[in-house]
Amino acid sequence: MRSFIISACLLVLTGCTGSAYQLPTVDDAALQAMQEDMYANRAPLKMHHRSKSQYEKMLASINNRLVENAQPLCDHAGYVSCLFQTSYNGGDEANAYASEEYKITVYRGLLQYLENDDEIAAVVAHEMGHHLAQHNKEKGENIATGAVVTGVLAAVLVGASSANNPYYTSYNQQQDSAAVQDMMEFGAEMGSISYSKEQEREADLLGAYLLARAGYDLDRAKNTLVVLSKLPGGTDRSRASLTDTHPASAERLVAWEKAIEEVRNNHSKLPYLKEDNAESD
Ligand SMILES: [Zn+2]
Numbered sequence: 001m002r003s004f005i006i007s008a009c010l011l012v013l014t015g016c017t018g019s020a021y022q023l024p025t026v027d028d029a030a031l032q033a034m035q036e037d038m039y040a041n042r043a044p045l046k047m048h049h050r051s052k053s054q055y056e057k058m059l060a061s062i063n064n065r066l067v068e069n070a071q072p073l074c075d076h077a078g079y080v081s082c083l084f085q086t087s088y089n090g091g092d093e094a095n096a097y098a099s100e101e102y103k104i105t106v107y108r109g110l111l112q113y114l115e116n117d118d119e120i121a122a123v124v125a126h127e128m129g130h131h132l133a134q135h136n137k138e139k140g141e142n143i144a145t146g147a148v149v150t151g152v153l154a155a156v157l158v159g160a161s162s163a164n165n166p167y168y169t170s171y172n173q174q175q176d177s178a179a180v181q182d183m184m185e186f187g188a189e190m191g192s193i194s195y196s197k198e199q200e201r202e203a204d205l206l207g208a209y210l211l212a213r214a215g216y217d218l219d220r221a222k223n224t225l226v227v228l229s230k231l232p233g234g235t236d237r238s239r240a241s242l243t244d245t246h247p248a249s250a251e252r253l254v255a256w257e258k259a260i261e262e263v264r265n266n267h268s269k270l271p272y273l274k275e276d277n278a279e280s281d
Helices: 002-014 030-041 054-077 116-134 137-162 170-193 197-213 218-230 251-264 274-280
Strands: 085-089 098-101 103-107
Touching: 002 197, 054 197, 085 274, 098 116, 103 116, 103 251, 116 137, 116 197, 116 218, 116 274, 137 197, 197 218, 197 251, 218 251
Parallel strands: 085 103
Antiparallel strands: 098 103
């Protein structure tokens, strides 16, 4: 029953958002080739040891270089808070996230697997992409929707099981409203854990444009997605790990390669809006 509720909720959640940009399409042949590639390249992750001050310096210079070149993209997206700030967190979690309107946090636990500035810049630019596309605002709506939808579904199910039941007592009722409350909290969590696949792809696309404008190497940046795909999902399910919030699959890698191609062929270095396509048809 719980899994029915979860999947019903997820269906509703993923239906909540839509991207503003034309996203790269992924065809089956490319997907299969990428899966074979990933299977062939299963070398374990390498660790790089750097000090806190090294990380802080790296992040500050990457943040500044991206911000100095981001303004046309921010204007294009109608995004006013273009003065992004990236901060370092010394925690072990392989994580990074975007918060408020302009903040980005990257954890040591992720940075230690990244080899160079291009790879680290890919993480920062991706989070900037979530900001530019205002995904946290959409996620906020998802959290609220998730809570309400799950609560409503649970209430309906409780209602169905108690209707016309003469043995349904006030104790049962109390238990059931606690269950509904649990479900609402669980629904809120489901909404908060992850961006949709579409949002991930949109953040990647915007990230690719940000990187290209700042002169980072998009081929080297791709390795960040390879690293993400190798990170374990994490066994502590009470906390969302980066692989929950930013799943990296073969699909995402194919889309990244397509995004690189698009960026290289796009002289304006501004992503195509969905309407651009409609006009040209
Ligand atoms: Zn993401």
